[in-house]
Amino acid sequence: MNFRAVGRAVALALALATCVLRYWLMRIRGPLTFEQRALWMQSAAHGILFALGIHCHIKGRPPARGLVAANHLSYLDIVIFSAAMPCVFVAKTEIDRWPFFGKAARTGGTIFIDRSSRASAAQVAEQIADRLTLPVPVLFFPEGTSSDGAHVLRFHPSLFEPAAIAAVPVTAAAVRYVFEDGRPERDLCWFDDQLFLTHLWKALGAAGFSAEVTFGEPHIYPDRRTAAFATHDEVVAMRAAQQIPENQITLQEV
Secondary structure (H helix, E strand, C coil): CCHHHHHHHHHHHHHHHHHHHHHHHHHCCCCCCHHHHHHHHHHHHHHHHHHHCEEEEEECCCCCCCEEEECCCCCHHHHHHHHHCCCEEEEEHHHHCCCCHHHHHHHCCCEEECCCCHHHHHHHHHHHHHHCCCCCCEEECCCCCCCCCCCCCCCCCHHHHHHHHHCCCEEEEEEEEEECCCCCHHHCCCCCCCCHHHHHHHHHHCCCEEEEEEECCCECCCCHHHHHHHHHHHHHHHHHHCCCCCCCEEHHHC
16 A cells, blocks of 8 residues: 555645635635635645645746746646646636536636637637736646646647737746656656546655746737747746756745
């Protein structure tokens, strides 16, 4: 039996129960704004990271508004970015059907997109345009799927459109997983046809690992294609340069 996985599973269950209780205590006071939901997600993410034993290191300044475009390695990215900053996510519709996590994502204000539907993309673009007026950023994964981390996949430009039209800043962000024992990053990535629960159990039993998150500077782009190409190149460069500098922020230290 993997006792590390069992212990973390218990800690994760307690963290999830705590976040549900905290949500309903907040709801007693009345309906929650998207900003309050994002802050609730951030608090929940801190508890989940602690339960999973993930140390998160941040380089650069998380943006306070606008659109954030990041590479995508796993469902863990959502927890990691939520802990790094309060934000609203754009996620694939499949997540909405996951037990508990789908409900939590919707409660947190997540926008769901059907990647196979142009109509869904158009509707989501309208929702993003509305959310870009909020005092929290909107974060999405323009690769359209998670990968094994070997390469940053092409960024699809369609969801950059609302930011380009409204002249709202776009910030590139890169995430990387690092095992303390030197194992390859792909061992923690969730891609292809891996089952969610099988992968989660593997993550729960993994030896110490950390997540490195790098934020670039915000830029305003004239059109969606320019935004997609520029942020892709920036994420590739940040992924290549990611290391743990001495002066970075460690989430578990703040």
